[in-house]
Amino acid sequence: MGNLDSGELIRDLALNLVSIFLLVYVIYFRRHRRWDQVVGYVAFNISLFTVSAALGSSGPLNVGVGFGLFAVLSVVRLRSDESGQIEIGFTMVALVLGLMSGLPGMEFGIKVLFASLLVVAMFLVDMSAIGRRYRYSRVKVELDRIIHDESNLNEHLRTTFGKTVKSVSVRSVDMVRDTMTLDVVFHTES
Known part of the structure; x- marks a missing residue:
């Protein structure tokens, strides 16, 4: 059974909260104005962060946990019948941020790098002058x-x-x- 380091958990939670705020409020909401989507992104993100932190702290992860998390990610497709590709993209990034931030064991600097990569990529793609044409x-x-x-x-x-x-x-x-x-x-x- 693994130990849950509260300092590491708080640090990872702070990274996740900053990342999801930048993604859904600064990038998504200011341009697309869909508060219903923002609530969904944050709910998925925080839920997946909580589950991955709890599972990661309970001991070594096996293949079954991987399949279970993959099933959670599959919810995106079920939920996205009426959503466009932009919303599906933001949902996927919100889920990945929660999963990656919540799993213990990865160096914090790597988590910051990956979170930054995801948020900056979404900013560049969504705000692109090319896409506006x-x-x-x-x-x-x-x-x-x-x-x-x-x-x-x-x-x-x-x-x-x-x-x-x-x-x-x-x-x-x-x-x-x-x-x-x-x-x-x-x-x-x-």
């Missing part, structure tokens, strides 16, 4: 008719919304009600 909006659309031809569907959406259609994914088709539900990505002028 490729703005888009993702909309869930339910049509009151089924349009089978892709070019007719794109033209109908372009005419209805007055925006260039970048992609369309059919989520469901209801032949009884003669409706279809779509995920549509529109190009947004910057």
Whole structure:
């Protein structure tokens, strides 16, 4: 059974809290303004920090613990059906920060380096001037008719919304009600 060093735990918790604050408030929230996502990121992060610190302090970790933590990370995909790729990316980084910060045994300097790498990478990718040229909006659309031809569907959406259609994914088709539900990505002028 391992010992839980309270000084190391407090130091690691401080690193985790600073990292998650920078990630979700300074980087994510100021640009995307989704408080519901911030709450989820912090909850996942702190929960995974707590679990990994508790498991790491209870003795040597085996393969089963690794599979269990992998299952926790798989929750991202289950939770992310309505989330975009940006939110999935931030969720994954929030989870990794909590996991990495919570596991004992790694040198603190390495933890700081990895946490910095993750936060700086997300800052650069999310705030990039390059990405601003490729703005888009993702909309869930339910049509009151089924349009089978892709070019007719794109033209109908372009005419209805007055925006260039970048992609369309059919989520469901209801032949009884003669409706279809779509995920549509529109190009947004910057």
